[in-house]
Amino acid sequence: MKSVSDYTYMVEESIAGLGYGAATPTNLYLPIEYGLQKGGKRIRPVLTLMASEAFGTTAQKALIPATGIEMFHNFTLLHDDVMDRSDLRRGRPTVHKKWDENTAILSGDTMLTLATQMVSTVPDVVLRRVLDTFNRMAIAVYEGQCLDMDFEQMDVVSAESYLDMIGKKTGALLGAAAAIGAIIAEASEKDCSLMEQYGYMLGLAFQIQDDWLDMFGDPATFGKPIGGDVLNRKKTFLTVSVMERGGAEAQALHDAMNISDGELRIKTVRKIYEQAGIPDLCRENIEFYSHKALRAVRSTGMSEEGQRSFEKLVEKLIDRRR
Amino acid sequence: MKSVSDYTYMVEESIAGLGYGAATPTNLYLPIEYGLQKGGKRIRPVLTLMASEAFGTTAQKALIPATGIEMFHNFTLLHDDVMDRSDLRRGRPTVHKKWDENTAILSGDTMLTLATQMVSTVPDVVLRRVLDTFNRMAIAVYEGQCLDMDFEQMDVVSAESYLDMIGKKTGALLGAAAAIGAIIAEASEKDCSLMEQYGYMLGLAFQIQDDWLDMFGDPATFGKPIGGDVLNRKKTFLTVSVMERGGAEAQALHDAMNISDGELRIKTVRKIYEQAGIPDLCRENIEFYSHKALRAVRSTGMSEEGQRSFEKLVEKLIDRRR
Structure with a gap:
């Protein structure tokens, strides 16, 4: 097995x-x-x-499909940025800002x-298995994006619904990415399905952590402005966890979200989260899904070395020290 | 072989x-x-x-893939309507008007x-052959739509470039539709490629006819307002044919297109087309591509009965009496 940075290098070269x-x-x-x-x-x-190496084939054999997975991810970013009217992505103008909306739609389709x-x-x-996994994942991602937009119009969303949504929007793609590597290595159906679960759960842990970091992260390392x-006024694991409790805490959050001064709004919401024990709740959930x-x-038949690689990836993506 | 209306009925039932x-x-x-x-x-x-029946299998075996072809076509209409800001399609509000733009983008992706x-x-x-034909066609359609939008920003477009664009935007899909039917029937590579040509050329003839009908069609049967x-101010086979000649005719068309009164603009442009012999040029080209x-x-190995069916389809779609 290679290191994560070796695999990343292969992907960058391929792109x-x-x-x-x-x-x-x-x-x-050009926009692509x-x-x-x-x-x-x-x-x-x-x-x-x-996943392809862990199940006994070479990473090289999975390189073009893996690049296709990254292409799909970037297609969703292009269209999501149009739908969210986002002007910046990774510090650069989004495609629909640098070109225009029509270009972002059409280049995304491509x-x-x-x-x-x-x-x-x-x-x-393995063509049919790979294709079925890929297309099923794509449908889940669209459903997740639709639910995300639906939720923005709703007053209260349950934590369960929120987890279902981020599972579709984020978990499904990480799951399919891992599963497709295993399928290319001709792993058993059971092992491929376990790898899909690995990616899905990692996606949930990662998204809850991302929601937490937006409020409690270190401004020096988070990469985006805190708050x-x-x-x-986006729904996150933090907001839905308070909201679904109802009562005084939910009312306080609702009122705080209506504060027009941005800085004061962030400060007030942060205090509500702290008093409601939301940071601990986040940590517990991140731990739960990482586990x-x-x-x-660990339930797959892959080698010890392979398992250690996937454990290390969880450690790299999920900061479990806090 | 069944009649066109029998096949159409099968498709409607499937949808x-x-x-x-x-x-x-x-x-x-719901928007889908x-x-x-x-x-x-x-x-x-x-x-x-x-095509599937003409090459010896049952239409039933090709019904779901055929429905997928129609699904693809309607996906392009959804996104094209957003890009063209069209409010009506077949006399009904377009998806982005009835819902909103985000819905049209996301339902289209789905x-x-x-x-x-x-x-x-x-x-x-036949999975790989079908998939390769389908994906190659999709890329051609996006390239055609991109060229169409590019052309709107250009003063002069050659008839050759225009034909390349409509070939990609319209011909490629008709070509793939016919080819995929033949592939499902396990026809030879050569016959599948000939069926792709059939659809492609039919698409060119059909699009030139559509451009012609927009100016010279019978308002009672065309279904859209004439002109x-x-x-x-859309580029069509008619405009590019005049424009690429340059000189006084091109200048007259350029000036006529700047007339602000819509009815007078249509009348003036129509006269220029007639004086430049454009209706005859259209008829010749429609005949050329139909042939x-x-x-x-006729170069394929299909039965006489099959050939007659595809000839009848040309007659049905291309009015060759005028």
Whole structure:
């Protein structure tokens, strides 16, 4: 097994070699190259490469499908940024800002088909399994994005519904990324399904941590301004956990969210979270889903070395010291 | 072989049985059901069913993939309507008007993946060929849409470039629809490629006819107001044919397009087309590409009965009496 940074390097090289910068029509392919440029963590394709080696094939054999997984991820970012009217992504203008909305829609569509082509470059013997896993995942991601937009229009969302939504929007793709690596290595149905669980649970832990970091993270390392979700009045694991309790705490949060001064709103909401014990609740849930991920990978038939690699990835992504 | 109306009926029944009206999240699936409702001619899936029977299998075996082809077509309509800011389609509000833009983007994405799933419901022995044909077609359609938008920003477009664009935007999908039917029937590579040519050439003839009808069609049967392309200053086979000649005719058309009164603009442009012999040029080109389509289908190894069916389809779609 290689290190995460070795796998990441392979993915970066693969993306750099795609050559869309020279393809025509320019207005279709330049935004695709731009959307794929460095800046992301490449976790999803790394999962695919790791799983393929852990189950006994070479990462090289899974490289184009893994690149397709990253292409799919970046397609969802392009369209999500249009839907969320986001102007910045990884510190750069989003595609619909740098070009326009039509370009983001059409280049995104193209990325989805290119992604499907890339994941289809697998041997015939696994083509249908890979394709079914990929398409099923894509449908889950769209459903998750739809629920996310639906939730923004609702006063109260249960934590259960919220977890279902982030499971579809984030967990499904990490799950499919890991499963597709295992399928390419011709692992058993059971092991592939366990790897899908690993990725799904890791996705849940990761998203809850991301929600927590937005409020309680270290501004020096988080990469985004603290309190962004509160400023945008976004539903997160933190808000839904308070809201579903009802009563005085929920009312206090509701009132705090209506404070017009942004800085004061963040400060007030933070105090409510602390008094309601939300940081502990987050930590417990992050632990819970991280453990589920680890249990899934330990139930597979992969080597000890492989298991250690997937454990290390959880440690890398989930800061369990706090 | 069945009649075109029999095949159309099969497609309508298949679409009616999809059941997206009952699927959740409602905001994702209701727009899909709405987008697929009656009104279109269903030419593309009919081509798939016809080709499958002409090469010796049952239309039933090609029905779900054919429905996927129609799903793909309707996905492109959903996204094109957003990009073109069109408010009406087949006399009804477009999805982004009835719901909103985000819904049209996300439901469109979902339709693309659903379409891919449907065309993948073919036996293993033809899966890769079907999938490759489908994905290659999809890329051509996006490139065609991109060129179409690019052309709107250009003063002069050659007829050759225009034909390349409509070939990608319209011809590629009709071509893939016919080819996929042949592939499902396990026809030879050569015959599948000839069927792709048939559809492609039929698409060119059909689009040139559509451009012609917009100016010279019978208002009673055309279904859209005459002169819509002139009102929207859209590039068509008619405009590019005049423009690429340069000189006084091109200048006159350029000036006429700047007339602010819509009715006068249509009248003036019509006169320029007539004086420049554009109606004859259209007829010649429609004949030329119809003949190419017929020659392709006659070069295949299919039965006389099959050939007659594909000839009849050309006659049905292309009014050759005028």
